Amino acid sequence: MMTLLFIGQTFTKSSNYDFQIIKEWITATEKLYLGFSLNVGQINKEALLYSKNSNFNIYLTEKGLSFVIFANEKNEKEPKILYSRIDYELIGGNIKKENIIFEDEIENYYENFYLSYAPNGILFVKLYRKVIIKDVYPGINWILRYDENGNFHHEFEVSPNSNIAQIKIKVRNANMEITDEGRSVLLKTPIGIIKDGNLIAYEGKKEIDIKYVIKDDLLSFDIKNYENKDKILIDPHALVWATYYGGNSSD
Secondary structure: OOOOOOOOOOOOOOOOOOHHHHHHHHHHHHHHOOOEEEOOOOOOOOOOEEEEOOOEEEEEOOOEEEEEEEEEEOOOOOOEEEEEEEEEEEOOOOOOHHHEEEEEEEEEEEEEEEEOOEEEEEEEEEEEEEEEEEEEEOOEEEEEEEOOOOOEEEEEEEOOOOOHHHOOEEEEOOEEEEEHHHOEEEEEOOOEEEEEEOOEEEEOOEEEOEEEEEEOOEEEEEEOOOOOOOOEEEEOOEEEEEEOOOOOOOO
16 A cells, blocks of 8 residues: 655745645645455445445445435534535346456555454555446446546446347436436535536447436436447436535535
8 A cells, every 4th residue: 555654844834835736746646546356354244335426425235325425514613524425226136246247446545444353453455446346237247447538427338239228227316307308317415416427338449329217216327329249338427416515525
């Protein structure tokens, strides 16, 4: 695990340092080490894997994804850290530990956990930038990944002749609103909003028309004019999180 130590220097407003440059450098460094780790006892046993970034924590369970989002309530008398949880449950889906494939390992980096129930530590937990969960529906894989800018993506990879209509997501603990002519969905919580979009889809290398649909309180996809002869990649692009307390959770 990389540890950065600043020794022997106190940074003050009068120091000859550009604090914006320092902040940008730290942010860029953090992006290099965003990834997913297998749960080997460092978190609740219901989670199969885990990821933490500056905006929210991500947990994969046998039901789907859970996002735990944070906000700083700027109250001088009693500052508080608020949190909310959003669940993406794949209705009729199949998520198994043995179907998880890790790719793009973050080399020379690992995490150590020292917990009350593991006095010797849970050591050398590897991180990966990309995870594939095979066959969450027949012929459909779920891909979780971070891009080069540190954005989190969840994508559905649909094999030829597979039924896209199988994908149905029950969103819990948030109110849904479709925007951008069906290309985005807003997930509203008491402390902020996650935007899932801008939605794009490709059949092979050809971009095809796709929109979000909410029916019977389930989130799904409506795709037009596809031949179903090549793999289709459904990419909500990137989740963006904004709090009602100013900026994102890192502010």
